[in-house]
Amino acid sequence: MPYFRPIALALCAFALAVPVAAQEVNVYSYREPALIQPLMDGFTEQTGIAVNVAFLNKGMIERLRAEGRRSPADLVFTTDISRLHSVVSAGLTQPVTEAKLTDNIPAAYRDPGNHWFGLTVRARVIYASKARVKKGGVTSYEDLADPKWQGRICTRSGTHSYMLALTAAYLHHHGEANTLNWLKAVKANLARKPQGNDRAQVKAIWAGECDISLGNTYYMGQMLADPEQQDWASSVSIEFPVFEGAGTHVNVSGMAMTKFAPNRAEALALMAYLAAPAAQEVYASDNYEYPIAPGTQADPLVQSWGSFEADPVNLSTIAELRSEALLLTELADFDG
Incomplete structure (x- = not known):
């Protein structure tokens, strides 16, 4: 065993020299950064997990395809159902089973296979x-x-x-x-x-x-x-x-987890945070939309426009x- 001791000591020294990877979530977003940054900051403050947002005004599917397994993206945020559906149809997402999502997002506003989840309408x-x-x-x-x-x-x-x-x-x-x-x-x-x-x-x-x-x-x-x-x-x-x-x-803004998300646990934590009623109300208020979690309320200005029953x-x-x-x-x- 004395022969192996220098190698073991060297490995321990190397491990101490390498910093522990910081927890983070990487997001590709069609939604304007100013509309989502306050929520990202709140999530980081609550969890210690950093959120890195790359704003894309086009080409999300092409970028994810080109990056493949090397993609740093964990989540995608989009601004309408056609874009959500397109990312899913391209085979670039994965299903997510999480009670905190299904409890707060009604069935009409999430993918039947749990690939995408709406946040506001x-x-x-x-x-x-x-x-x-x-x-x-x-x-x-x-x-x-x-x-x-x-x-x-x-x-x-x-x-x-x-x-x-x-x-x-x-x-x-x-x-x-x-x-x-x-x-x-x-x-x-x-x-x-x-x-x-x-x-x-x-x-x-x-x-x-x-x-x-x-x-x-x-x-x-x-x-x-x-x-x-x-x-x-x-x-x-x-x-x-x-x-x-x-x-x-109605239409939705929403989110989906990428197929090869490198930070899956952190991404799931962010999804659950955004689906919670308090975050939905903030997210909706920032862009004059309607939150969808049970028991949530739209901003007073939005409420002043009147009420409606959504197509189910x-x-x-x-x-x-x-x-x-x-x-x-x-x-x-x-x-x-």
């Missing part, structure tokens, strides 16, 4: 001119096809992910033929060619170019926070339309219809 609503549309004037998405709206609707491109999600939901409820007819009828009611983002449609209402538009709820909060856009926001009211026999179309269909079902919705949108020449 936003509704796809009608922005209506206070001056030219009576309150309660738009009650359903089907109503947008009524000729009474001819020349009165503004919208962004029909191929944008937010619009495709709505069309996919319409397809789920009404089938292919009815959805194609609906798209053609809505196009016939447009005041102008689809263009711009959701806020640009509200600006057009303020300018008198149209009377109603489709948009996500959080844009109202963003416009009210911008002095240059407050007049636009003040010129409209929010209407919560529904699908006949269902509810209001699981959002994975909607995401799976996205390709067909795109085909129907192109067949209708919606943007033409």
Whole structure:
């Protein structure tokens, strides 16, 4: 044994010289860093686990594929169901079984196979001119096809992910033929060619170019926070339309664990932290969205816009219809 003692001592000295790896979680995020950093800081303060966020405005799937097993990413954060579904469909995530997630995230807002989990929701609503549309004037998405709206609707491109999600939901409820007819009828009611983002449609209402538009709820909060856009926001009211026999179309921001997460335990801890009611309320408030954990409350400003019953269909079902919705949108020449 004396022969081995120098080797053993050398190994002990080497071990003491190598610092213990710091606990950390690495996140690839489509969500703006300023919106999530306060929560990341709170998690680090509570657990001692550092959170490193890489903001990506595009190319997440390509980057994860290129990195493969070498990827440092543990979690991905995205801003809508189509992106969540795309990452899962690309085989870049892993299922997560954790009671703290399933207890706080209702089934409609998580993947049936537990690959993705929603954190906040936003509704796809009608922005209506206070001056030219009576309150309660738009009650359903089907109503947008009524000729009474001819020349009165503004919208962004029909191929944008937010619009495709709505069309996919319409397809789920009404089938292919009815959805194609609906798209053609809505196009016939447009005041102008689809263009711009959701806020640009509200600006057009303020300018008198149209009377109603489709948009996500959080844009109202963003416009009210911008002095240059407050007049636009003040010129409209929010209407919560529904699908006949269902509810209001919603979308989610959410998270998923990557397939090769190198810091799985730390990543799971962050997921559980974000799914907790307190964190959801903060996360939702920062972007004027709705938390989804049982017993949570939206920010008072968001509550002031009114209440709604969300369409109960699981959002994975909607995401799976996205390709067909795109085909129907192109067949209708919606943007033409």
